[in-house]
Each structure stands twice: as C-alpha cells, then as structure tokens.
Amino acid sequence: MDSHHLAGRAQALPPSPIRRFFDLVQAIPDAISLSIGEPDFVTPWAAREAAIFSLERGGTHYTANRGTLELRREIAAYLARRFGLQYDPETEIVVTVGGSEALDLANRALLDPGDEVVVPEPCFVAYRPLVTLAGGVPVPVTTSVKDAFQLSAAQITPHLGPKTKAILLGYPNNPTGATLGVERAREIAEVACRHDLVVLSDEIYAELTYGGEHVPLAAQPGMRERTVLLSGFSKAFAMTGWRLGYAAGPEVIIDTMNKIHSYTIMCSSTMAQRAAVEALRSCDREVADMRRQYDWRRRVVLKRLNGMGLDCFEPRGAFYAFPSIASTGLTSTEFAERLLAEEKVAVVPGNAFGQCGEGYVRCSYATSLELIEEAMRRMAAFVSRVRG
C-alpha cells in the first residue's frame, strides 16, 4: 500500500507542528515542561465521584445525541449565571467530545467547498486544519502585539470577499493569553452583522480571565443569532481527559451540527456527562481556587520574563505567556531547541501557532510555582548566555 490510496486533502494537511517538538522533549525525561496545554490540577473530586457513582449504578448506555437533557439544562443555567447568555437547552445546545469536536462540527455544518473563514493568528493549532477538512479555505489574519493580539474590524475588512462565510476566533487566546475587550468585540460584531457572517467563538478559556470579566461574543448587539459559542469542560474544570465540550447557538446551526454528530459520534461519553453535571452544580469553589493559583503563576512568569529582558505582553487569560524572543537573535525553533538541550526547559516555538508567531515562544504556566520558578531561572541563564 502506498500513498496514492490516500485522499489528497488528508495528505495535503500539514502534520501537527507540535509533533516533532514533542518527540524532542520526550527524549529528555527530566526536562521541566512549560509546553503543556492542559491544567496540572486533577478534576475536582465531586465530579470524579459522580462519574464513579454513575458507573456503579450501571450508567453505561448511550445518551440522547445532543447529550442528556440534565446536562444541557445545567449548561444553559451556567451560561446564564456566568455570562448572561440565554440558550434553550432543548434546541440550542449540543454536547460534544471536547471543544475540538464542537469546532469541527461547526465548520462542517457551515462550510461549502471554497467558503472562506477568517482566522486571526497566532491561534490554536487545529483551527486552520479543521476549516480545510470541512472543505473551507482559511484566511489567516495577523494580530500583533501592538494591538494586544486582539482582532479589529480594520484587520478583518480587507480580507472579506463574496466567499467569506465566517470568522473563527478564540479569546482568551491560546497561545498569546490575549483577551477580547468590549470595544473590539463590538467592532467584530458590527462587521459580522454588516457582511452577514457567522462567528465561531471558541471561549473554552473563558473561566480563566484575570483582573476583568470575560466578554462573550454572543452578548454583543445582533450577535446571538449569528454566533456559535464553542466551549467545554477541559480548562475551567480541569477535565481534559474526559473529552467533553459543547456548542451553543442558533437552533438551525445546532440542529445541523447535531445531525453530523449523530452519525459520526452518536453521543459523548455517558459517565463524563454525569461528571460534568456535578462539575457545574458544585465545583464553583474549586474553579475559583484554580483561577487564583493560575493568576499567581501568571504574575510570576510575566515578571521573570520581563526581568530577563524578553518583551512579554501581559496575558489576561488562559494559562500562557507569549514572550518575544527576537532580541536574542534566535528563531523560535532555535530558541526552543537550544533551551531544551542546554537548560532542559521545554517551551513551544511560536511559529507552531501561525507564521506570525515566529519570534515568540509559548510558555504555559499550568505547572507548579516551584517548577515555574526553577524554569525561569534556567531560562534567564540561557538568555543571558545567548546574548553574551
């Protein structure tokens, strides 16, 4: 068997840019890793216990395609209580296998071959491939540190054409830690309304917003009927391994997403859904506690990075810092590879998140403060050595 059996579209898909780096880090088992995009906390016990109990009771069957009504009601109540968003649990919410599936479904529900999707970069590594797999054409738009990595109307407009169908964005942002301010959200809303675009808004890091409130895209004027809110339990509730996400949006889009979901996935894991119900009902305290700990780490990382002479934009969300390493004279890849080899600290080269991420590295602070402080000491030594 050789590659002529493979689909051209699949072959053309670039391998995950993180893959090669993953192999390098794996070879150094005692490296301190700041390249992990998941919480270091374990899922709150109440949620784990609820899943165990559901197994004991024999909760091992399929659920409704959209997820249990119990969970959809809890999600609706949560979105109302936390972000003032109103969704009908019967018709406007679908529970998915992680936020990633929600993102995939939204693209497949919306895109015809050749439809264009505006994707601000740097961004999560899956955005562009998922648009491509759905038959669409990603149109990358560069956001820059001088705009606090926020997308603006002025940046979008030149990229709009007759084929533009949607904007796909993620705030709080992976990898930059940027959040979206109200003014920018309004601007994006105006553009979307004026050009009749759908906005796919990946808000999975919404709970991890520091020193301000998360700005939901769907809450902007005219946006509820054209926004698909994509989220999940991985980051806020430290539930990455459960693979549970959801989408909330207009009935017609959610219906279509659910139709695809019913053929490809059937339904999300039953015990994970049971755990998620409990997470939404009784884990506010743990969520707040994790947020507080991330915030401490965020301040330490930011101060240390700036202290070693790397310009770093102040992240206000997620659990990443995205310092510029241009002043070292190294490329992102050189910086990450040498830091790993010489000081055993792993960070992700910024170009993994789009070409415009060149000159940056992503440092995750989803790791204990002791490890962060040691990693920062080693990184400072490395930077000063490189500078000579």
Place this chain on the structure above:
Amino acid sequence: MDQAAIEEVLHLLEQDARLTPAQIAERTGQDQAAVADLVRRLEADGTIRHYKAVINWEKLGSETVFAFIEVKVTPQRGRGFDAVAARLVKFPEVHSLYLMSGTYDLHVVVEGKSMKEIAYFVAEKLAPLESVLSTATHFVLKRYKVDGDVLEAEEESERLSVTP
C-alpha cells in the same frame, strides 16, 4: 490594601508559610514593602497566630496515639461550660477541645505516646473533675486527613510533556 488583596496574601501564607514578602509581592502584584508591612500588622494583631510546619511523625516511626473523648459535664451556674473548658485546655495532653451540640457536651482530642498514657490521663485527670458526669473514649486507629492535609499522597497524574 483592600480586603480582597489582604485575603490573597493570607491564602498564600496559609499554603506556604515560608514565602518571603518578595515572593508574595511577585505572586499578587503588590508592592514588596507594603506586603512586609501588612504581614507585620497581621502578626501583631493576632490574625496570623504563628507559623508552624505540618509534620507526618509517622515517617519517623514515632508512636503517637490519639483519642477522641466524649465528655458529659454539669454546666456551672453563671459560667456554663467555660469553667471546665478553661481547666482542660491547660493540660498539654489536650490537643483540641470543642463544645458540641447533641448527646454530649465536650469533645476532647487527646494526644499521648501510648494507650496507657491516655488511659491514665482519662482516669486520673479528666474523669475525676467535679463537673464531669461521664466519659467515652475512642482511640484513633489511622489518620488519613488532618487539618486539610491528606497524609498519604495520591499517585502523580501523568501528563504528556507537550500538548497544543
């Protein structure tokens, strides 16, 4: 510093009492001198009572025995249960002491080197007190979680070293 900022500092110290004002300042974004002043003030006014290490003595093979003792007492006119409580807290064997609702009055946690030592304390010191009507002693067989600390750590969870 506002109430929320003060609580933040206390949360940090509650987790790790050895943090320096510089480390606390770095974590909270406050000024280092202001943090140092605040901690001094909280120590002076008794909000921070003292600093201590949480020790798992069993690691040293030390044989500490704990007992929970349910005590029924006759309250004293005008002083209720406080008079007998004031006498009990002075015994070094008394680790903690609580006034309870329900079927008994005082919950005494006693710490000793052996069951014999605790039995002696109950028989010779506690039971003979004039206002004590009865005692019921329960010995602790194993301690799993003490003051919020789980004594035997769970297995480390394995995270992949690089994820998107």
